[in-house]
Amino acid sequence: MTLPANAQHALDAFSAAEGWENRARLLMQWGAQALPELPEALRDEAHRVAGCETAVWLNVEVHDERLRLQAASDARLIRGLLAVLIARVNGLDREALKGIDIHAWFDQLGLARQLSPSRTNGMNAVWQRILTASR
Structure with a gap:
């Protein structure tokens, strides 16, 4: 599969x-x-995403069958996670979105093992909101 x-x-x-310190800084x-x-x-x-420990806001729009996402958080690491999630799925169509495994994506980036359970739950909540809003 070709990545955007x-x-x-x-x-x-x-x-x-x-290493995690360099990835966290990059994030x-x-x-x-x-x-x-x-x-x-x-x-x-x-636009606030329920299920996130820190405040996260997400705007999901579909234009010309393509996903357009905007997001924000007060937490720096969460903003980074949102940025790499959006980099992965922004501009995809609904069909392509179905084939995305966000856990595999964070693993590819070397981030999955370092995410706390609360951050993982928050990203799951964001992902579910994206899937629901894009239908």
Whole structure:
């Protein structure tokens, strides 16, 4: 399966980062640089993702059958996780979205084993919201 360009860029960057400290630093950089700013108007309860320990807001739209995602969080590591998740799925159509395994994606990036249960649960909640909203 060919990865979208942004996902391949993420995979290349995280594959080159050795050790959890370097990946965590890179994750925070991705959250600061690769995650577009979510407009304040979308930081409301309707866009807040339930099941996340820290505040996470997610906007899911489908334009021309393609997924368009925006997200935000107050937590730096979570912003990074959102950025690499969005890099993997943004722009996909609904059919391609069905074939995505986010746990495998985080594992490919070398992040899965270092995620706390609460962060994993939060990313699962984000993923479920994406799947539900994209139907």
